[in-house]
Amino acid sequence: MDLMTHFSQSSYLMITLIFLLICKGTLGATFTIINKCGHTVWPGTLSNADSSRLDSTGFELPPGRSRAFQAPPNWSGRFWGRTGCSFDPTTGQGGCATGDCGSNQIECNGAGVNPPATLAEFTIRLGALDFYDVSLVDGYNLPILVDATGGTGACLSTGCVTDLNQQCPPELRVGNGEACKSACEAFARPEYCCSGDYASPATCKPTAYSEMFKSACPKSYSYAYDDPTSTFTCSGADYTITFCPSSTSKKSARDMPPPSDSSTDTNTGTDTTSGSSGTKGSTTGTGGFPFGDTSSWFPNFVTGDSSKLLISTYTLHATLTLSITLLLYFSSITCS
Structure with a gap:
């Protein structure tokens, strides 16, 4: 698997996860009534x-x-x-x-x-x-x-x-x-x-x-x-x-x-x-979502040893930032 394929799959999974988290928060709880x-x-x-x-x-x-x-x-x-x-x-x-x-x-x-x-x-x-x-x-x-x-x-x-x-x-x-x-x-x-x-x-x-x-x-x-x-x-x-x-x-x-x-x-x-x-009235909030290239969930491809393609850390971060920005925009429409 080349570096770009690794990046695409990892990014897809990560963005899907974030999308689900955003939608869950936007939509609130699901109530199921059973008789x-x-x-x-x-x-x-x-x-x-x-x-x-x-x-x-x-x-x-x-x-x-x-x-x-x-x-x-x-x-x-x-x-x-x-x-x-x-x-x-x-x-x-x-x-x-x-x-x-x-x-x-x-x-x-x-x-x-x-x-x-x-x-x-x-x-x-x-x-x-x-x-x-x-x-x-x-x-x-x-x-x-x-x-x-x-x-x-x-x-x-x-x-x-x-x-x-x-x-x-x-x-x-x-x-x-x-x-x-x-x-x-x-x-x-x-x-x-x-x-x-x-x-x-x-x-x-x-x-x-x-x-x-x-x-x-x-x-x-x-x-x-x-x-x-x-x-x-x-x-x-x-x-x-x-x-x-x-x-x-x-x-x-x-x-x-x-x-x-x-x-x-x-x-x-x-x-x-x-x-x-x-x-009523709790002010307890959820913990912050980890973000950054030192977080454990961040795809471990920056330090890869591929000789076919070298992608700078700047490029990876820029691509990821753009993806998440678009995700936030479209989720605000789709999940509302």
């Missing part, structure tokens, strides 16, 4: 006010099927499952027994969930820590497991894989056991809703009802200020949300010690959409 229930689920999605909508805000997901979504960078929002839905095949209008969003359509179109429903909540941050949790603050209707893959950091799985509908006390039960209300929704009292005189971590404490949820699902939010054991972090990951998971991840948060308080930011606040408290 392992024995019945159809109609997932709903809601982006926060400062985030763009995903490709769909509501859709039908038969048993055993999955669907993936590419989120933009710095996206935040939530996913949940709707059950017992019926939509007219002609008009598309209808509703759901649990988790309905009130849009009267399969698409939620920016409408939030009507409790009770199990929520998977995310804050995706480019170049910093993502925050994610599974919340029972708005009640429960389906078991959910969240797995983080391909990221760095603790990246534990979390969720509520227990069927709380079977354990729901009569005063919280919906219908024939299709869902389980939160105490806040059932009784509308400030000590259950963390409102009024109870609107702070110091005054709003666990109740018998939230402790029941916490006992069944120790890594999920059981009430609004349940941050220390319920918020998880990862950087640069993709996420899988599974309804009715058949088994938990080997890295399941149920089998790991709770995250320390140091992993959460002090700027916590009640989520105005669901009432759950989300931990």
